[in-house]
Amino acid sequence: MANGxxxxxLNYHKEDYDRPSVAVDLVLxxxxxxxxxxxxQPREEHPYQGVLALPGTFVDTRESIDDAVRRCLLQKxxxxxxxxxxxxxxGAVDRDPRMRIISVAYYALVSADKxxxxxxxxxxxxxxxxxxxxxxxxxxxxxxxxxxxxxxxAGKAEYTDIAFELLxxxxxxxxxxxxxxxxxxxxxxxxxxxKKIADKIVxxxxxxxxxGHRPSQIYNKxxxxxxxxxx
Amino acid sequence: MANGxxxxxLNYHKEDYDRPSVAVDLVLxxxxxxxxxxxxQPREEHPYQGVLALPGTFVDTRESIDDAVRRCLLQKxxxxxxxxxxxxxxGAVDRDPRMRIISVAYYALVSADKxxxxxxxxxxxxxxxxxxxxxxxxxxxxxxxxxxxxxxxAGKAEYTDIAFELLxxxxxxxxxxxxxxxxxxxxxxxxxxxKKIADKIVxxxxxxxxxGHRPSQIYNKxxxxxxxxxx
DNA sequence: CCAAAAGTGTTTGCTCTACACCCATGG
DNA sequence: CCATGGGTGTAGAGCAAACACTTTTGG
Numbered sequence: 346m347a348n349g350x351x352x353x354x355l356n357y358h359k360e361d362y363d364r365p366s367v368a369v370d371l372v373l374x375x376x377x378x379x380x381x382x383x384x385x386q387p388r389e390e391h392p393y394q395g396v397l398a399l400p401g402t403f404v405d406t407r408e409s410i411d412d413a414v415r416r417c418l419l420q421k422x423x424x425x426x427x428x429x430x431x432x433x434x435x436g437a438v439d440r441d442p443r444m445r446i447i448s449v450a451y452y453a454l455v456s457a458d459k460x461x462x463x464x465x466x467x468x469x470x471x472x473x474x475x476x477x478x479x480x481x482x483x484x485x486x487x488x489x490x491x492x493x494x495x496x497x498x499a500g501k502a503e504y505t506d507i508a509f510e511l512l513x514x515x516x517x518x519x520x521x522x523x524x525x526x527x528x529x530x531x532x533x534x535x536x537x538x539x540k541k542i543a544d545k546i547v548x549x550x551x552x553x554x555x556x557g558h559r560p561s562q563i564y565n566k567x568x569x570x571x572x573x574x575x576x
Numbered sequence: 577m578a579n580g581x582x583x584x585x586l587n588y589h590k591e592d593y594d595r596p597s598v599a600v601d602l603v604l605x606x607x608x609x610x611x612x613x614x615x616x617q618p619r620e621e622h623p624y625q626g627v628l629a630l631p632g633t634f635v636d637t638r639e640s641i642d643d644a645v646r647r648c649l650l651q652k653x654x655x656x657x658x659x660x661x662x663x664x665x666x667g668a669v670d671r672d673p674r675m676r677i678i679s680v681a682y683y684a685l686v687s688a689d690k691x692x693x694x695x696x697x698x699x700x701x702x703x704x705x706x707x708x709x710x711x712x713x714x715x716x717x718x719x720x721x722x723x724x725x726x727x728x729x730a731g732k733a734e735y736t737d738i739a740f741e742l743l744x745x746x747x748x749x750x751x752x753x754x755x756x757x758x759x760x761x762x763x764x765x766x767x768x769x770x771k772k773i774a775d776k777i778v779x780x781x782x783x784x785x786x787x788g789h790r791p792s793q794i795y796n797k798x799x800x801x802x803x804x805x806x807x
Numbered sequence: 808c809c810a811a812a813a814g815t816g817t818t819t820g821c822t823c824t825a826c827a828c829c830c831a832t833g834g
Numbered sequence: 835c836c837a838t839g840g841g842t843g844t845a846g847a848g849c850a851a852a853c854a855c856t857t858t859t860g861g
Contacts, residue, residue, distance in 0.1 A: 540823090
């Protein structure tokens with residue numbers, strides 16, 4: 346009878362009853378003025394017309410979910426080649442009042458300099474809103490999705506290198522520390538922080554331009570360790 | 577034009593072109609003979625007829641994804657009220673040769689005693705296979721899904737209490753330690769382990785029946801801490 | 808008395824925390 | 835010479851690893 350159920354559902358599907366649609370929604374983070382910000386756009390259609398929402402798109406039959414995310418990034422934000430990762434799949438029955446839409450949420454990280462490089466007009470930059478000041482309504486369950494993304498990057502900042510995705514290739518240690526402090530939401534001790542990330546970075550021989558105080562050294566992220574050659 | 581794209585996709589959907597179907601696939605873990613085992617059933621239909629596969633079902637329009645998981649557990653394994661959690665959503669275009677199916681994978685944990693209680697015939701127990709001995713083919717991308725589940729519970733065992741889900745309410749510390757050792761895949765030091773989990777358990781006044789050596793004390797999981805009353 | 812497994816105290820070593828201090832630049 | 839922020843060494847707290855040891859049962 347477990348099989349009968351499966352049989353039923355297979356037929357149910359083939360005979361083309363109504364069934365869920367699948368979309369991706371994207372939580373694109375960057376840093377502005379020392380704050381974590383997220384990309385939001387006012388919706389142009391009902392429901393939630395004019396209300397800020399995450400960028401998203403339906404998943405086409407001929408593309409993987411990751412490809413739908415890449416397409417969404419490219420078509421809606423003109424971004425390419427940035428870090429993204431699956432977050433969670435949201436499937437409450439009433440999350441969209443029109444019809445049943447299951448949303449596979451992703452988060453993405455981009456550095457402010459990459460944003461400017463990709464969009465020299467600076468128009469895209471105006472669509473970012475600080476996550477700690479979102480005292481306005483969001484469409485659908487998008488507030489929940491953003492909160493889920495914030496929680497994820499806070500957690501992953503502790504044991505992965507995602508913080509580097511929010512900085513240019515050249516960065517200083519005070520900058521890197523600021524990123525960690527924003528993601529973790531707490532201040533860090535300078536000396537301890539430097540010891541902890543020492544093995545993830547390489548110093549260049551360049552310094553920042555003097556600015557009323559001691560210039561800081563410029564670092565790069567250490568390349569991912571090669572698998573040991575001999576075995 | 578981002579809007580035109582959205583418009584197109586909305587119409588694309590409404591006019592009922594082919595679009596992805598959504599299923600849940602379930603990685604149900606338990607412990608047998610000191611090994612982590614997973615529930616698999618031979619498929620009764622093509623494709624992969626006769627090949628072992630995870631239990632799964634299509635997501636109905638009127639149920640949430642979590643509800644689809646509950647229904648799958650109940651209909652296919654006759655299980656109810658056990659721990660489960662979303663794992664990852666798999667959406668490669670060719671993961672199912674028949675048609676495009678996006679699978680929201682979940683993992684679930686059940687203790688061997690609960691399995692027997694729910695299914696006194698013991699039939700369900702025969703469908704579990706040790707994850708470390710899966711030297712046989714699996715249908716679709718189900719091997720990847722199982723591996724994803726194994727990695728997840730190994731990680732979560734370190735900072736959550738999921739290990740308790742694999743034991744009855746009454747357990748001994750050697751039993752609990754064995755669960756952690758299986759999930760983490762490494763031996764633990766008895767004295768250190770006991771100190772570490774001391775604040776998560778409460779001792780009962782009961783002991784196991786003597787068995788050729790010193791009996792062990794029976795413990796229960798400490799109830800989740802109440803939110804402190806005064807504030 | 809011995810084997811086997813349960814259960815406990817103590818030492819050691821490491822990591823993270825916190826503080827103290829020095830360095831380079833502009834004014 | 836001071837203010838500002840960059841950069842570094844070192845002592846102490848806390849946690850975890852490792853070891854040594856005692857206890858209880860059956861044979």
